[in-house]
Amino acid sequence: MGYYHAYSQHGTLSLAFDLLARVGQILMLQFRRLRLSGPNGRNRRRIKLLLKIAILLFVLYLIDLPIHLYRTRVVRPDQDLDQPFASGCLDPSVMAAQPRENATFVMLARNSETEDARSTVFDIEWQFNRWFHYPILFLNDVPWTEEFKDALSRAVSNETEVRFEVIEKGKWGFPEEMNEEKKTKAKLQMKKQGEKGIVYGDMESYHHMCRFYSGEFYNLEALRPYKWYWRLEPSVRYSCALTYDPFAEMAKRDKVYGWTIALWEMGETCPSLFKTTDDYRIEKGIPRTPAWNALYQVMWYPAPVRWFLGFFGVSEHDNSGIKWNMCHYWSNFEIANLDFFRSDKYQDYYRYLESKSGFYSERWGDAPVHTLAVHMLLPPEKIHHFSDIGYEHDKLWQCPGNAPMDQQLLGNKALGDTGKMTAPSEGGTGCRCKCQENKRRRNINSECTSELTRPAAHHRPSWWQRHNGYYHYAVNNPNNPSQG
Numbered sequence: 001m002g003y004y005h006a007y008s009q010h011g012t013l014s015l016a017f018d019l020l021a022r023v024g025q026i027l028m029l030q031f032r033r034l035r036l037s038g039p040n041g042r043n044r045r046r047i048k049l050l051l052k053i054a055i056l057l058f059v060l061y062l063i064d065l066p067i068h069l070y071r072t073r074v075v076r077p078d079q080d081l082d083q084p085f086a087s088g089c090l091d092p093s094v095m096a097a098q099p100r101e102n103a104t105f106v107m108l109a110r111n112s113e114t115e116d117a118r119s120t121v122f123d124i125e126w127q128f129n130r131w132f133h134y135p136i137l138f139l140n141d142v143p144w145t146e147e148f149k150d151a152l153s154r155a156v157s158n159e160t161e162v163r164f165e166v167i168e169k170g171k172w173g174f175p176e177e178m179n180e181e182k183k184t185k186a187k188l189q190m191k192k193q194g195e196k197g198i199v200y201g202d203m204e205s206y207h208h209m210c211r212f213y214s215g216e217f218y219n220l221e222a223l224r225p226y227k228w229y230w231r232l233e234p235s236v237r238y239s240c241a242l243t244y245d246p247f248a249e250m251a252k253r254d255k256v257y258g259w260t261i262a263l264w265e266m267g268e269t270c271p272s273l274f275k276t277t278d279d280y281r282i283e284k285g286i287p288r289t290p291a292w293n294a295l296y297q298v299m300w301y302p303a304p305v306r307w308f309l310g311f312f313g314v315s316e317h318d319n320s321g322i323k324w325n326m327c328h329y330w331s332n333f334e335i336a337n338l339d340f341f342r343s344d345k346y347q348d349y350y351r352y353l354e355s356k357s358g359f360y361s362e363r364w365g366d367a368p369v370h371t372l373a374v375h376m377l378l379p380p381e382k383i384h385h386f387s388d389i390g391y392e393h394d395k396l397w398q399c400p401g402n403a404p405m406d407q408q409l410l411g412n413k414a415l416g417d418t419g420k421m422t423a424p425s426e427g428g429t430g431c432r433c434k435c436q437e438n439k440r441r442r443n444i445n446s447e448c449t450s451e452l453t454r455p456a457a458h459h460r461p462s463w464w465q466r467h468n469g470y471y472h473y474a475v476n477n478p479n480n481p482s483q484g
């Protein structure tokens with residue numbers, strides 16, 4: 001996934017500016033030529049005509065721009081739709097006495113990742129599951145080793161059920177209907193991606209993994225009994241206690257998709273994904289919504305430049321030439337309703353993507369696929385940012401400020417001694433978080449985080465607030481007494 005790459009729109013920008021500069025250059029050359037050839041009446045008329053054309057183009061631009069911005073605007077809701085579910089710690093023994101949802105943890109892993117998988121499981125058990133005991137389902141494309149099964153069975157508390165499943169035939173690897181000729185072509189395309197330096201571009205198993213998580217995953221037999229899943233990955237760290245049941249809260253509040261970190265995708269992994277999704281949207285008559293528009297890069301180009309970009313299918317642009325801001329949810333954390341992803345409307349979209357072969361001809365990731373689908377098919381109030389969950393994977397992390405001390409339930413028996421926690425901070429909603437000793441509580445992805453939460457946010461932080469490490473929902477958070 002694209003977390004090491006700062007987002008760049010240089011390609012499109014320079015193309016658009018080249019075009020504008022070219023038009024300007026032609027006009028200027030005409031002016032100069034006419035001026036040099038003397039002030040006769042004919043030339044004066046030509047200069048006037050050129051001036052009129054220039055003014056007309058400018059006026060058209062002034063008319064077009066607000067219309068374009070209006071059509072792609074992200075409407076502000078009447079109230080914040082995405083408040084944290086809780087502030088500070090709740091008593092886990094009380095919370096765990098409530099009925100459970102029909103839910104499971106899921107972790108796809110390789111046998112070689114025993115230690116990393118164990119550290120994730122150890123963390124989630126300690127921070128959450130030692131009270132709630134949701135089952136953990138381990139998935140692999142090859143049979144599990146006894147070593148992995150032993151180690152992971154021992155990493156959980158007695159009451160937590162673990163299951164080790166091998167992904168059934170047809171759900172991992174090339175699509176069954178793909179013939180040998182197409183497979184050879186796909187392998188060649190992946191090799192080329194590798195030569196171009198695309199991350200994981202030439203790793204066939206990674207393409208299979210992305211395709212699996214994009215659509216096949218949801219139809220696994222092993223997931224059939226469940227309505228909700230929480231995705232885990234090896235080498236993940238949970239840095240706060242989670243003392244309420246996120247499945248129960250999502251169900252109660254009618255949420256569908258929950259996430260922690262949003263970041264920029266590397267454009268070269270999926271140049272045609274946005275356009276393909278837009279083709280699907282148009283074909284199915286799915287309207288643009290605030291959630292969909294939140295995926296747009298704000299564009300100031302005049303209409304002809306946009307038409308040009310759309311018509312020629314320039315990478316990362318939709319059919320009307322609008323650029324995707326590349327923001328997507330990092331899918332190694334997801335808490336989501338399986339019914340949505342198993343529904344005809346999602347599966348139909350997935351099949352459409354599959355028919356375009358982009359899981360192999362490009363390296364479409366499951367994270368952008370899920371994000372585009374969620375923003376195309378769901379209203380913003382169904383998407384939830386778990387801003388109160390401390391989460392860390394690879395080099396990215398989210399760590400909420402801690403709620404005030406009186407919400408930390410010191411002395412609570414079920415929570416017990418959780419060690420030294422980060423000092424509470426203004427607007428904090430975390431429970432006993434141990435954040436990195438860093439000035440900022442959020443890492444590089446804050447820009448995408450605020451882009452994707454825009455449709456749900458009544459209070460939108462200014463760039464200055466964001467620059468100063470403003471934390472979402474620190475303002476107007478009724479759950480947080482420190483806000484008054």
Ligand SMILES: Nc1nc2c(ncn2[C@@H]2O[C@H](COP(=O)(O)OP(=O)(O)O)[C@@H](O)[C@H]2O)c(=O)[nH]1
Pocket residue numbers: 001107108109110111113139140141142205206209232233234332
């Ligand atoms: N069983 C299995 N798991 C895989 C394979 N490739 C990736 N995964 C899992 O898929 C998830 C994402 O892979 P990872 O290497 O972490 O990719 P990244 O997070 O995008 O850098 C992890 O849970 C991996 O264990 C594979 O070939 N087999």
Ligand SMILES: [Mg+2]
Pocket residue numbers: 233332393
């Ligand atoms: Mg990973």
